[in-house]
Amino acid sequence: MTELTPDTARLLAPALAHSRYLERLFTRHPELAEETATQIETPFLKDEMLARLPTAACSDEEFKVHLRRLRQAVMARLIARELTGRCTFDEAGRTVSELADVATATALKQIIQSETRYGQPIGEDSQTVQELIVVGMGKLGGYELNVSSDIDLIFVYPETGETSGPQKIENHDYFTRIGRRLIQMIDDPTEEGFVFRVDMRLRPFGDSGPLVCSFAALENYLLTQGREWERYAWIKGRAMTGDEKGLMELITPFVYRKYLDYGAFQSMRELHAQIRREVIRRDRADNIKLGPGGIREVEFICQVFQLIRGGRVRALRQRNTRTILAELVDQGSLPHQAAAELDAAYVFLRNLEHRIMYLDDAQTQMLPTNEDDRARIAVSMDFADWPQFLAALDAHRAIVTRHFEQIFDTSREAPAPSPAGAWLDGDDDEGLQQLAAQGLADPREARRRIQALKNSTRYLQMSERCRQRLDSLLPHLLHTAAALPAPDATFARLLDLIEAIGRRESYLALLAEHPKTLERLGEIYSASSWVSGYLTRHPILLDELLDPRLLEQLPDWPALAARLRRELAEHAGDTEARMDVLRIFQHSQIFRLAVQDIAGLWTVEKLSDQISLLADLILQVVIEQLWPEIPGRHRETPLYAAIGYGKLGGKELGYASDLDLVFLYEDDHPDAGEIYARLTRRISTWLTTHTSTGMLYDIDLRLRPNGASGLLVSSLEAFEQYQRKSAWAWEHQALTRARFCAGNEEIGRKFEAIRQSILRQPRDTAKLRAEVVSMRQRMLETHPAKETDVKHCHGGLVDIEFIVQYLILAHSGEYPELTANTGTIALLATAAQRGLIPADLAEKSRNAYRELRHLQHISRLNDGTLDAERLAPLAGELEAARGLWGVLFGELV
Template sequence: MNAEQLQKTLRASQYAEQVLSLHSTFLEQDYAVDQFQYSLTTEKIHQLVQETLANLADEIQWMKAIRILRARLMFRWIWQDANQLTNVVTLTQELSDFADASINAAKEFARVPLLAKHGEPVGYNGKVQDLIVIAMGKLGAQELNLSSDIDLIFAFDEQGETNGRKCIDVQQFCILWGQKLIYLLEHITADGFVFRVDMRLRPWGDGSALAISHIALEKYLSQHGREWERYAWIKARVVSGGKEGDDLLEMTRPFVFRKYVDYTAFEAMREMKAMIEREVARRNISDDIKLGAGGIREVEFIVQVFQLIYGGSKLELQDRQCLVSLQHLGEVGLLDEQAVIDLEDAYLFLRRLEHAIQALNDQQTQSLPTEKDLRNRIIETLSFATWEQFLDVLNEKRSKVIYQFEHLIKEKGCDSPAENFSQLEQQLDDLLDEHAKNLIHEFWYGHAIKKLPAKAVQRLKEFWPHLIEAVLQSDQPQMALVRLMPLVESVMRRTVYLVMLIESKGALQRLVKMATVSPWICEELTHYPVLLDEFLSMDFELPKRKDLEDSLRQQLLRIEIDQVEDQMRVLRLFKKSNVLTVAASDVLAESPLMKVSDALTDIAEVSVTATLHLAYQMVAKRHGYPLDAEGQRCSLQHIAFAVIGYGKVGGIELGYGSDLDLVFIHYMDEQADTDGQKVISGFEFAMRVAQKFMSLMTTQTLDGRVYEVDTRLRPSGEAGLLVTSLKAFEQYQLKSAWVWEHQAIVRARSIAGETTLRAKFEELRCKILTLPREEQSVRQEVLNMRQKMKDHLGSSKEQKKDGIFHLKQDAGGIVDIEFMAQYVVLAWSGTNPDLAHYSDNVRILEDAAKAGCLSSDDVSALIQAYLSERAESHRLALANHNMQVSAADWHDTREVVCKLWQRLIDPTATFALESE
């Protein structure tokens, strides 16, 4: 036995003295004195708990055994800490491991009598429900201190009932389970306790149900979760609960870590800090090394505020542990190297001091003692000669924390334009016409403002100078302000958005610029303010296909198949938010046109794919699965159904306001019955899938609709069936279709559905397009169809005389170029099959040059004209303008297109744009 180390341990802790007097054999344990220099692995701690409690069925014996084990381990940890045989990180990890093992052991012990009385808790999904135990606070971060309580939340995956002799619902079962777990750990016996358990961080706090379902927790966080709870949930960790627990925790991540750069965290931090300061003053606990100025909590606040602001986009900042996240903040450049060093040094010192304070009497306190003896014990443990010397070091470290904390808070909001507001107002007033001035006056003195809560009015007044300052910096201040006013009015009750714009000057400037360029974007944000979440987080990179798929899948994952309204809302907001992202990238990052169209097409395809699978599941749930044409069961993995995109979506050329031209085909046995309880034929099954798809896509709700869908390009048009078998589609196209329908197939492409069926369609498309055709006949059919479109959709004679050019429909416009590409495919792919490979105009034209059907110069000029006209059509859509532009501005471009049209399609046409 090391007498000197023993003496130092007993001086460090009166509690250790008590433990040793009750359990003198601890020093003789084989793992004790000579093993104190070694750390305990997680596996070893769990093994110790299991061995200690093995074969103990009696509750009193069980509670006695684990409490004695706790005393043994506490004595060991105090010994190590007092003699500097461990460090803060190792000690807190071991303490947390013991808490985890104790919780799991108590949970299993508490379960047995409940099962005997009530049976297994079975969810409506048919699965036996587990008690999900979520650790919060220091236990969640695996940073538990010597005498910490443990913050827990109890949850379960699915509501239901038990299957025993005394039936109760799953929630009541889990409440009883949790109550017993708490009792086993915190009830004080002659041997003490294991852990004090704090449940106040659960939704609604004290007085609410002790256990909550996954869906109820999700609803609470989305509708009622407060800013301080976001701080709390940073450290949340599943101690027990399996996959359901992991899924539940994953669900909470978007609540904690917003996808956008979230400056509202500053506001929440200021409010929490003020609340703590009031509490410190009320209780006169300025010497509290956790809550006092420069204490542990301020270090955690500094780390957590950066986590909440940037954690959604910088995943490395989502770590639960303070020191790990502190290092990451330095690595990503959010804190300078010296700040990281100072904060880490202070944190480790304060945590070791915290252990020294708590070791004295096994009490959960962070206040410096006032008694001389206790002070002497602490400075001996921490190796200081005097209390004054210790205070000098403590105050030095706390002052560095205070500096970093104050710097962080004051850095934001110190440059408020409110000080120069009268000057800003005058500048703006000089630029506004009477209409704009009246608009502002009506806004501030109207009924909407009068009905606002006082806090919302205050936030609005704080925001207004920032808005004016940003507007004055724009090229068109009046236009920007007038377009933004409806948006401000729509979000002024949701003050979180105003705070975000106050704190993030860059986001506000981007919003003003977008308003100047695009009233369409302003209108979208005004009608659907939730889209501001996306807008404020944008990094102006176009969304990637895989990210889109993962995002939509995760959003739909937790929605039950019969929750149609929720599914529709997710689909609509997914589409709108991502199209907004593309628009922002288009306007602010000047993304290339082709990339923009690719992204818009990806959004549509991902939406169509998800909607098709939802529709298929809904019909299959009610009627079972049909058989395919070869007699195989059409499960969710083999749906024998495909969606064909025509027009802009087929040609990978979607714009902002484009609808979707779709055709549905299937490969089912139309006569065979489904295998469900409500039997229908395969034909009816396919029809219902198509109808359900249309309903999900096109139903108008408060969130708008996903897309307008046009199905008139299906066989026989509006008179034809909504969905067609592959065989019937083939017969129609080969025997009955008009040439213009084959024209449409040039831009057709399978965009969703079963892989094999999609491949069959692509083969059929190639077969149709490479049919031998008489060139002159194709030319005449294309010419006739083009003339009909000009007559019905082009500019009138009066408009042409006024110098108006319809960018899409008039001669030399987009449709002329599309028709030439379609002519190339229909006329020449019989002898050049490669021309039928692509569905987009640019690559069709490029292949025509490769095949020698058109000259490289002609193709280059035509593609340049096409891209210029399409880029302008995108700008017009963003500006809420129609396709009519000044003919004079487009003379040279139209001349290129018209001359090629004359040579390729209509030799009799004359190029006389000026006289149109």
């Protein structure tokens, strides 16, 4: 970054110490740093924003630049003000919201002025000029927008009709064109970034609905299709442009009901429960928005009172969360102390949310996991260190949780629902007796789950035919679970599936009409909580259960690859469809392997080989799919390769393992680095993006040269030079488990030659021993050696892997066969055969490694932990592994 003047550096120091985004921004625009320092005492008001935008005619592209530079200026000053204590949370939320208002209104004006072909849109009834109403939803509506948030918009116009110009089109078509251009103006990423990400999914019918709708269409939708969550969403809806009065006249009766009857209250209770279940289901404990005691719970406390009482109390129709908290005290709905505690927690959490986002201008509410970012957060929140900050955060979240639960308990004004035993054709006692007779150990819990399902929103909104199918299916679920080990857990897991698929009649019909499929399903759900959860998340895989070859047909990867490529070719040009094809294929193969694994058809080693081969295939096909779409590509096929490290490199992948990857190229084109970096980014997106069909893999690129700060992709020559001159000992340890996975095979062969050359180079064994021991000690600082942790315990998986890695680095110069990527167990035998380690200790260590991996696999299949009793039979093998460590390194770490 260009050196700042002393005064500027002093003023901006707290902000620059915290925000990498700000540092990057000032590096790109050094003049902005001086401007920010000069104006740091002044809030960025709406008038100043407007003054920075052009008033004379200009092109869309020019206007995009002005908007993005405005955002940069606003963000720079806002970060500087907030992180130096000059700005309150309320100012920050309003500033970002006003930026959204200014950007939207001025962009809309720019677009309309430049669109001269069609004239003006004229209302069919009023014969007046119609305006597009851009509705800001969520926090934007309440002037409390996040600093790095997207904006939720809905586009509405008052009347149908047609335009007045020489080229007439329907008003709907006109406003659709305007809306699309508006989104592009604000959302499109350019060299200067973007203004706001735009999310249109809250509009009627969501992504499948039209981009714009008339008042009449919106009213009809709300009357016939509007759901409870849409009432919740529209509480904050605000017209940013156009006829706000007309819009609110239409929306208010939908959101705020004049009378509150039992049905409406019951719907509200179900909505409460649904949101809480969603938070628990997604296990978002470290998400300060969605996790327990998070921002969402404070907002929901406010909005539930608004929905219940806002029809009668107009003051509760305001949109700002803190304003509503104060109003609830005035209305007697919340005690003053409760509202004060919730307000303090809300401000703390929102300030924290901003500081998380300020790190990299990223839209995330997850607490950081690395020590550097934690330190930045703690300091910027005025705490001495992370533990002190975390204690304060936990205290606020506990307060929110307490009030949240108290409010939901006291809001149960409806009578208790009818006994769940009625679903079992008996009264309450008879129902419990029927469940007990099925062999369930806890019939009351099973009854609770049945009642929850019977009274859930999903069940109540099913078609009559779906409900009849589910009703008839329940006794079969009970019967199936009762015949299997762990019937209570099996039945609970089956109910999870039913809740997930309840609205899909085809899935219910599949289970109802194929008893054998239900039996097989029960066996899977009894055997493994992980596999049952996987199928519940991806119910499309139920079709796999109909295949009689499920337990017989082992993977034929060449044939499967050909099939996958054919399916992808059928969707050429459709990115979303191809991503879904890949995900469904990968999920199907994982599921098939898991079912075969449960049936005992695979050893852990062979299963890992298969899962690794699947990952290799996915990587290869993704490269093939993406290369033709890369701008500037200069070859028919890329000179590019994916290198697997860690579990992928060692062919030890598990069902949910992430992929440690390094990407290399060998191409003398002057733009090769940039082109292959684009390819790498696209690969990362395709692998990690969540779609309606799930995700492929989490990936980790930090093992590349220079780690997270290094280039996404390296030339083969640069990689070799780094390994020879700059790599740390631990990076050479990692190289022992690296292999070519996909891409150009010649690069793969050259990589392997480099790998072997690096591994075989002479080393000072004493120094190497010290470095290996030091690395192991550092690992133990974050992962203590618990005796039931098969990976990190003394003599466990990590110790044995470190032993093998040391042997490779110390002795492969003399014994090249040690560089073969044959796996830890085989390499221990090779080392023993060469006399490098005692044969008896090597053999017992091999057995230890094999059995520990098996126990680890079993544990993961059932989402559980191992107790000491399961490890007791391996005491001798673990002692041998510890002894082998002692032989090589002198003493245990």
